[in-house]
Amino acid sequence: MLHAMPRSGQPQAFELVLAWVDAQILEGRLGVGDHLPAERELAASLDVSRAAVREAVRTLQAQGVVNSFVGAGPGGGTVLTSVPSRALSRLLRLHVALANFPLPDVIEVRIALERLSARLATVNASDDDLADARRALEVMRDPSIDRQAFNDADTEFHVALATAAGNRLASDLTAAIRESMRLPILDRFRHLRDWDEVVGDLRSDHEAIFAAIERRDADEAERLVEAHIRSAWLALTHVPGDALFEPLPEDELAAWEGAEGGDLIS
Amino acid sequence: MLHAMPRSGQPQAFELVLAWVDAQILEGRLGVGDHLPAERELAASLDVSRAAVREAVRTLQAQGVVNSFVGAGPGGGTVLTSVPSRALSRLLRLHVALANFPLPDVIEVRIALERLSARLATVNASDDDLADARRALEVMRDPSIDRQAFNDADTEFHVALATAAGNRLASDLTAAIRESMRLPILDRFRHLRDWDEVVGDLRSDHEAIFAAIERRDADEAERLVEAHIRSAWLALTHVPGDALFEPLPEDELAAWEGAEGGDLIS
DNA sequence: AACCCGCTAATGGTCGGACCATTCAGCGAA
DNA sequence: TTCGCTGAATGGTCCGACCATTAGCGGGTT
Structure with a gap:
């Protein structure tokens, strides 16, 4: 299984985010029901744009791994789901x-x-x-x-x-x-x-x-x-x-x- | 099967794009090997932002339906693939x-x-x-x-x-x-x-x-x-x-x- | 005529910033 | 105690800009 290296050797920005989320899941730091960090926060911590984070979230959403809700507090945010x-x-x-x-x-x-x-x-x-x-x-x-x-x-x-x-x-x-x-x-x-x-x-x-x-x-x-x-x-x-x-x-x-x-x- | 109506009754912008692509595929106007319209073009024609188009493309990419390549001409663009x-x-x-x-x-x-x-x-x-x-x-x-x-x-x-x-x-x-x-x-x-x-x-x-x-x-x-x-x-x-x-x-x-x-x- | 080079346009990739709608928590007033 | 307001946090959306890569065109050279 090869990594996805589209053009140059640089992974795309949204792939950095995916890799980060993958790692969190694999290492058990993220499980069903947990919240992802807020998009702005995640973007800042991974040093990518918010757009890149959003594209990664869409990918995860398409895989049934995540679901997003607007608003503050526990009811809002992007949540790990389990609807494959x-x-x-x-x-x-x-x-x-x-x-x-x-x-x-x-x-x-x-x-x-x-x-x-x-x-x-x-x-x-x-x-x-x-x-x-x-x-x-x-x-x-x-x-x-x-x-x-x-x-x-x-x-x-x-x-x-x-x-x-x-x-x-x-x-x-x-x-x-x-x-x-x-x-x-x-x-x-x-x-x-x-x-x-x-x-x-x-x-x-x-x-x-x-x-x-x-x-x-x-x-x-x-x-x-x-x-x-x-x-x-x-x-x-x-x-x-x-x-x-x-x-x-x-x-x-x-x-x-x-x-x-x-x-x-x- | 229900539509995805997250908050209000409005479908999200990227879902409009997905629906459009779905329709093209279902009606046979798009098949493996065909190019999607350019992001800017698709955004203009569907009256959404380019970011919305990109999010939809990420979704399709995550489903193995599409692959993107930079550059002009036949070698570039977003192409319908078949790698599920x-x-x-x-x-x-x-x-x-x-x-x-x-x-x-x-x-x-x-x-x-x-x-x-x-x-x-x-x-x-x-x-x-x-x-x-x-x-x-x-x-x-x-x-x-x-x-x-x-x-x-x-x-x-x-x-x-x-x-x-x-x-x-x-x-x-x-x-x-x-x-x-x-x-x-x-x-x-x-x-x-x-x-x-x-x-x-x-x-x-x-x-x-x-x-x-x-x-x-x-x-x-x-x-x-x-x-x-x-x-x-x-x-x-x-x-x-x-x-x-x-x-x-x-x-x-x-x-x-x-x-x-x-x-x-x- | 054939070949090569560089320019230009088109494409996706990325970013920053702005604004909106929604939701919640906390605070203040009744 | 309860109600209601307000502010903050969140995702949703858009705009505009710039970059890197690629293909194709056209001019120049051989």
């Missing part, structure tokens, strides 16, 4: 959009992660976790549900399982991956015709997965999760005939556009 | 250091990812990929190798397998996870006494994994990878007795410190 999931989501979403991560690759990773989550959930799931998942299931059971709401509940269900697994990295990655695929999948949904059939399959898939986890059957849960994701993906990509696809009415399209998940940083 | 691995590494490393991601959780995810990689590698590995892995194996075969070099070759081997799998997300995540664990593992290595025994086990593990992949035995490769990672982790954590641990000589410690992986952004 948003940062991961945005990172994956951008790179999926840039086609650095092809969707089939993403699917394979998602299967690997959710298999792990399913297995862990059979061991670690608390009653509360199961209740969350069950709630999502009930939403999806509504026969009059529209595609958007179903998709949201679907996401909720999978995230609930990932959370139930009790593995923060796995659940954050799972949530991030689902979010990164949200737009591409929505795009495919738009042209999907046999919605009723697909939604029926998804519903029964979910019920079966939940049942397996509830009865603590790890192997079956793992198997079902993989089968579920694969078949759902196939239903969205493999097109037996053009007859399956038709454009949606304009007004319905508009409703979906409105739900854009344009989360930014903090 | 460094960004992922830094993100994971920081959050592992902040204990947002407990190491046991990271290990479980690593196993899931490397099992996937091993399976895919039995299908997709090219001769070149296998040659890379073989080279790392040969380095590790050297009986007089020191811990640092062995660890590097070990990383190389696993990354080579992940690359051989042909799944960019899986390989980038694998590399990032390994990097994020580098310092913590080095920390444990420092106190490990029975190095010769451990290194022998690791060596034979690697050889067996490679052989399984070479003969295209997916199930066995998967099984061996999981067993390997678990046993290696156990060797580093599970301490049968304090006799296994002893501090290293000072000079050896210093050599390790020098290899700090302080990669920053670009």
Whole structure:
């Protein structure tokens, strides 16, 4: 791993700040909940401009390491946080959009992660976790549900399982991956015709997965999760005939556009 | 997913820039290799200060989406890139250091990812990929190798397998996870006494994994990878007795410190 | 005609200073 | 004791200036 030496041998000013913060974290002098020194103060002590400090703070913010609040006292300032999931989501979403991560690759990773989550959930799931998942299931059971709401509940269900697994990295990655695929999948949904059939399959898939986890059957849960994701993906990509696809009415399209998940940083 | 509305309802200036870039990417008007408008130009057209644009660029840089170069013409400017691995590494490393991601959780995810990689590698590995892995194996075969070099070759081997799998997300995540664990593992290595025994086990593990992949035995490769990672982790954590641990000589410690992986952004 | 050199413009990198909006803590008045 | 005001501290934003680096152009030399 090389240092970042853009042009000359001089590190950039904001990198000095990053290096300083890194060191504080590595040496345990800064932890979640602690405040960074005030921007003016930090700038003076590291002998860089305040702009450089702010650029470093933006970097840390983009990595989900820090969050800033205006105002004096404990309520203000830049605080070490612990919300990697948003940062991961945005990172994956951008790179999926840039086609650095092809969707089939993403699917394979998602299967690997959710298999792990399913297995862990059979061991670690608390009653509360199961209740969350069950709630999502009930939403999806509504026969009059529209595609958007179903998709949201679907996401909720999978995230609930990932959370139930009790593995923060796995659940954050799972949530991030689902979010990164949200737009591409929505795009495919738009042209999907046999919605009723697909939604029926998804519903029964979910019920079966939940049942397996509830009865603590790890192997079956793992198997079902993989089968579920694969078949759902196939239903969205493999097109037996053009007859399956038709454009949606304009007004319905508009409703979906409105739900854009344009989360930014903090 | 909510928008980031820190204080008032007004989005921050740099978020306007991020939103603009996002839109360009989503709508396909910007792709890898394209140049962002010059900072002054972008600032003028979005009616924000240049500082705001720069903060947005830092955010994108932290996400591995962009890279900046000084100077005029095609060689200069801010360019859309496709290097998510460094960004992922830094993100994971920081959050592992902040204990947002407990190491046991990271290990479980690593196993899931490397099992996937091993399976895919039995299908997709090219001769070149296998040659890379073989080279790392040969380095590790050297009986007089020191811990640092062995660890590097070990990383190389696993990354080579992940690359051989042909799944960019899986390989980038694998590399990032390994990097994020580098310092913590080095920390444990420092106190490990029975190095010769451990290194022998690791060596034979690697050889067996490679052989399984070479003969295209997916199930066995998967099984061996999981067993390997678990046993290696156990060797580093599970301490049968304090006799296994002893501090290293000072000079050896210093050599390790020098290899700090302080990669920053670009 | 071909080559070389230096100038100019464009770009990101850096800085200092200024002002705003928000928040909190402390103090004084009721 | 309680309310309210005020001042200080903080991040948010902008402006303008200057620097270092780079590419491209144009003139001069060979």
